[in-house]
Amino acid sequence: MTTPNTARPHADSKPSVPIADLQRFISRVLTAVGMPGEDAATVGGIMAQADARGADAHGVFRLPAYVKRIRAGGINLHPDMRLVEERAATALLDGDNAMGHLVMKRAADLAIGKARRAGIGWVGTRHSNHAGPAGLYARMPLEHGMIGIYMAVGSANHMPPWGGIDMLLSTNPIAIAVPAANRPPIVLDMATTTAAxxxxxxxxxxxxxxxxxxxxxxxxxxxxxxxxxxxxxxxPIGGPKGYGLALMFGILAGALNGAAFGRDVVDFNKDYKSVTNTGQAVAAIDVTAFMPMAQFEACIDDIWTQMKSSELLPGVEEIRLPGEQSAITYEDRVANGVPLHPELIAALDALALDVGVHALL
Incomplete structure (x- = not known):
């Protein structure tokens, strides 16, 4: 049982929880509601990484809603994921309504394997679910010396087409992760709306x-x-340009895969029973298919230096690259734990009592 003294003080005075404790708590909650132990550990690890990297709205914060959907029968805890189509560099994975984290982990692994053989791997998914922050899946190819790309149809429509009022589009995010040698990887992780x-x-x-x-x-x-x-x-970001990006990413991640898009998207914030048929896509690009890895990483390091050394506008203290703040947050949270708001802790305490497991703190 995790005891209260595992929480550490943090600069913003919120209770902080070690990442490993967070992962174990998520895993035992999911196991308590029927998820197989190995799958619960995988999902717990991915969700805890979301918190570790500062994606606080996509980590343990989502756990109560996931449990509601599991209990309502909206997620299949014993899925039979299968490849619907497959070629040398592409595949379409049917997630059989599994937790999105499990589907996307499988899809990323497939894309990496294909990229290793063909130079690039692109895997689309259908019958998946909400999977947390886009950046986590774009980062997975980094460990294999590859560039990662991820996009998804969001799990609820919150945006109309530009100039309209009918909710036909979601936040439809994209993430791109690029490895470097002596700098953190450059990782763009953004919604096509001003805020997720x-x-x-x-x-x-x-x-x-x-x-x-x-x-x-x-x-x-x-x-x-x-x-x-x-x-x-x-x-949308950038007015009609953001609308255009949301539309095209939705087509690539949803319509191309036979997944929900437009009016077919189920609002998982309100409907816990219906199958969402969430669509995503992940791609891995083997850098060595284009140039030696060391040469490319040196190039990215040089790009870092160029961007950071730009003369600053008045009032600007520093230029940052995409993913830099996430890297800073990750180092801090590995050392000091993940700070949690009191309201979130209360919600997690109530969840632990409800499912019959030890509380987080």
Whole structure:
């Protein structure tokens, strides 16, 4: 049992939990609601990594909702994942409504194996589920000297087409991870909306307001109360350009795979029973198919130096590259634990009591 003295003080005074303790807690909760132990350990590890890298709205924060969906029968705990189509560099994986983390781990492994043989591997999924932050799956090929790419159809529609009010698009994220030699990898992880909807949910739990520019009501006026998010919609990045990206990523990750897109997307925040048929895609690119690994990594290090050495605008303290803040957060949380908001701890305590396992703290 994890005892209270495992929590460590943190700079922002929130209780902090070691990453390993977080992983074990997630795993025992999932095991308690019927997930096989090996699968629960895999999902627990991926979810804890989300928290470790600062994706707080996609880690343990999601656990209560996942449990609701499992109990309602909306997730298959004993899936028979299968390849529907396969060629030398591509595959289509049917996840059989498994936890999205398990589907995407399998898909990433397949893509890496294909890239090792063919130079590139692209694996699409259907009948998957919400899988947490995009960056985790783009990072998986990094360990094999490869570039990783991930995109997905979000698990609920929160955005209309540009100029409309019908909710036909989600946050539809993309992540691209590029290895470096002596610098952290460059990792772009972004939603095609100004903010991911998970951040809206996290602010609602904490009783905090949203910044202006995240959402507007159907009257076009700013919406700042996250508890009223149903009254409006998320805004795309870059106006119509963000809408265009959301549309195209949705086609590549959803329509191409026979997964849900547009009106067929199930809102997993409200409907815990229906099969979501979530679509995703992950690609791995073997750098050595283009140049020696050392040469490429040296090039990325040089790009780091160029970006960081740019003359700064007045009032700007530092230029950062995509993924740099995540790397800083990861180092801190490995050393000091993951800080958790009191509201989240209360929700996790209630969940632990409900499923009959030891509390996190």
């Amino acid at each position: 909807y998970g951040k809206v949910k996290a602010l609602a739990q904490r009783g905090q307001a949203m910044p202006e520019g995240w959402m507007v009501g159907r009257d076009g006026k700013p919406l700042l109360d996250p508890k009223r998010s149903d009254e409006g919609f998320l805004l």
